[in-house]
Structure formats: structure tokens, C-alpha cells
Amino acid sequence: MKEAIHYAKKSLLSDDVPIGCVIVKNNKIIGYGYNKKEKLHSPIAHAEIMAINMASKNLNSYHLEGSDIYVTLEPCLMCVGAILNSRIRNLYFGARNKRFGAVVSHQKIEKLITNHNISYESGICEKECANLITKFFLELRKRSK
Amino acid sequence: MKEAIHYAKKSLLSDDVPIGCVIVKNNKIIGYGYNKKEKLHSPIAHAEIMAINMASKNLNSYHLEGSDIYVTLEPCLMCVGAILNSRIRNLYFGARNKRFGAVVSHQKIEKLITNHNISYESGICEKECANLITKFFLELRKRSK
Numbered sequence: 001m002k003e004a005i006h007y008a009k010k011s012l013l014s015d016d017v018p019i020g021c022v023i024v025k026n027n028k029i030i031g032y033g034y035n036k037k038e039k040l041h042s043p044i045a046h047a048e049i050m051a052i053n054m055a056s057k058n059l060n061s062y063h064l065e066g067s068d069i070y071v072t073l074e075p076c077l078m079c080v081g082a083i084l085n086s087r088i089r090n091l092y093f094g095a096r097n098k099r100f101g102a103v104v105s106h107q108k109i110e111k112l113i114t115n116h117n118i119s120y121e122s123g124i125c126e127k128e129c130a131n132l133i134t135k136f137f138l139e140l141r142k143r144s145k
Numbered sequence: 146m147k148e149a150i151h152y153a154k155k156s157l158l159s160d161d162v163p164i165g166c167v168i169v170k171n172n173k174i175i176g177y178g179y180n181k182k183e184k185l186h187s188p189i190a191h192a193e194i195m196a197i198n199m200a201s202k203n204l205n206s207y208h209l210e211g212s213d214i215y216v217t218l219e220p221c222l223m224c225v226g227a228i229l230n231s232r233i234r235n236l237y238f239g240a241r242n243k244r245f246g247a248v249v250s251h252q253k254i255e256k257l258i259t260n261h262n263i264s265y266e267s268g269i270c271e272k273e274c275a276n277l278i279t280k281f282f283l284e285l286r287k288r289s290k
Contacts, residue, residue, distance in 0.1 A: 043207040043231040044189075044198050053189050062188040077257065078230055081223025081247070086188040099260065102226070106258055112222065113252045115245065 001094060001125045004070045007034040007047070008132055014039035015140075018132045021047035021071040023055040023064065023088070030067065031055025047071060048079040052086050063087045072129040074101035074122065080109060084116045091120040094129025146239060146270045149215045152179040152192070153277055159184035160285075163277045166192035166216040168200040168209065168233070175212065176200030192216060193224040197231050208232045217274040219246035219267065225254060229261045236265040239274025 008020030011034045023031040033050025037043065048071055056062050068090040069083060074097040083091060096105045103109045103120055153165030156179045168176040178195025182188065193216055201207050213235040214228060219242040228236060241250045248254045248265055 037207055040201075041205050041207050042198055042201045043209075044194055044201070044227055045207075049189055053187055056185075056187045056189070060186050062182055062186050062190075064188075076226060076230065077259070078223055078226025081221060081226050082189055085221065085223055106260075111256070114222070115251075 001070050001072070001092065001129070003029060003032070004047075004072050004094070005125065005128055005132065007032050008072045008129070011035040011047075012136065018136050019047045019071070019073045021051040021069065023051050023067050023069050025055075025059075025064070025067040030058045030064075044078075046076065046079050047073075048075055049082055052082055052088075056086065065089065068092065070124070072125075072132065073097050074103050074105055076100040077102040077107060080107075080112070084114050084118065087116050088118065091118055092124050093120070093122050094125050095133065096122065096126075146215050146217070146237065146274070148174060148177070149192075149217050149239070150270065150273055150277065152177050153217045153274070156180040156192075157281065163281050164192045164216070164218045166196040166214065168196050168212050168214050170200075170204075170209070170212040175203045175209075189223075191221065191224050192218075193220055194227055197227055197233075201231065210234065213237065215269070217270075217277065218242050219248050219250055221245040222247040222252060225252075225257070229259050229263065232261050233263065236263055237269050238265070238267050239270050240278065241267065241271075 004020040008018040011018040019035040031051040031054035033047045036045040064086045072094045080102040149165040153163040156163040164180040176196040176199035178192045181190040209231045217239045225247040
């Protein structure tokens, strides 16, 4: 998760909400990503999507069986769908996302009808992940005054 | 939908399941895409994701309010999430997707907890959209014998 936090900070370069992600297989990082929604003007450019795309290219496969994903914020519905499509094994996330989280917050993953079972654990480095985002919005508000 | 079918046929060039998509705003196509999952070795490379990315680039915005999406096959959970994230107004699709469809088939969209309301209509050029896919799999099986 420390690596995911490292990438989250890169989102700040483009004034994007700091969210980072890494995908690990056999103790190696095979993909990473960070939120570039503002930078790319794209609703698709979430950290998880970037990381899955990179991992798929690296493995030359659209299935990432045996991989684990670490993301600083609870994934949204699109990203949960992408994680399920890619057959990732375990999902670890830091802070909860009350507005858009589709694992435990806004939508419960257990209530989704899925083709692939995934284990998840929340609250990994939760404070650090959440503080990054809180600080970002505080500074954004200060600047906009 | 005829245009979406036109793009679906382009998936065949890379031996991908033929699924096509267009996004329309003010009677103009602002984005299109077709399934490139095999071509790009990516679980993200669905027709809808490609089309949303193009439309966002064209409008220079990650919100596609007032846009309608036409896709030959019922979208999966990831694509439904992407469509909701991009605030598309109406979703029109052709064939149903019993295994992965997250609108009316495998998962009901009404049962998802979402931040954005979307209208949908299914069965547009349904036979033509479904036949494309059936024919693709028949030929694939023939070749693999």
C-alpha cells in the first residue's frame, strides 16, 4: 500500500484527486496507476484502470489470475467491474469512499451478481490514504477563495 | 445502431467478439469504439470504454451530459459503471448478454445503487446484433476443429 500511496501523490501533479494503485503478482509489481481524470479529461482514467491496463500489457493477457490489487481508495462500480473482469484474486484498499465506493460503502460488493469471487480487505493504511485526499480538497478550497 | 453494427464488424479484424458502440450528442457521433480485448490483451478494451474515451477527448470533458450511447451488446458491470460515471443520458443496446449483462440480464441495473439516473432501451436491431456474435462463434468453432 505504501507504493500505492507513492503513486497517489503523482495525481497531484495534474491537480487530480490523489488516488494510487499497484497490482502485485508473485511479489512483483506488474502494474501501477494513479488518477488522471482531470489530466486526460476522461471518466475512465481511474488509478485501477491504469494499473490493470499496464499489468495486462506486461503479462500479455487480459486475465490477471493470482494477482492482488492495492488501491488507496475504495473502488467505484466501474473499477469493481474491471477488477472482476480481470479475475484479480484479492483487493486491498485504504480509505472508504462514501459517495462512490462499490465494495462496502455506497454499494455492497456482496449484493452484486458476479462471475468471479474476490476477497477484499479494507482499512490498509487508512488514515494516510484518507488524509492525502482530505488535504487535497482543503488546499483546493483555499486556492479557490 | 446501424453505425454501432458497422464498428462491431471491425472487431473481427483482430479476431475479437464483434461488439460496437457509438456515442451521439446533438445528432452527431462524438465517439465510437469496438471490442479490442484480444487485440490489446486488455480486459478494459470494451467497445463502450473506447467510445467514452474518444467522446471525452472530443468534448474535452469527463462528463458527457446530454449524450446517448448505442451498443450492440448489453454492457457488463464495468461498462455500466463507466456509462454512469460519464453521466450519459440514454443507453440503447441490441442483444442481451446472459453471462455478463449488467442492465437486464445477469445483473439488473435497477438493483444497483447509483449516483446518476439513466434511461435504457433494449432490443434495438437485436437480431442483427446477436447474429453477428453467433456467426463469429460458429466460425471460431469450425476453425478450431
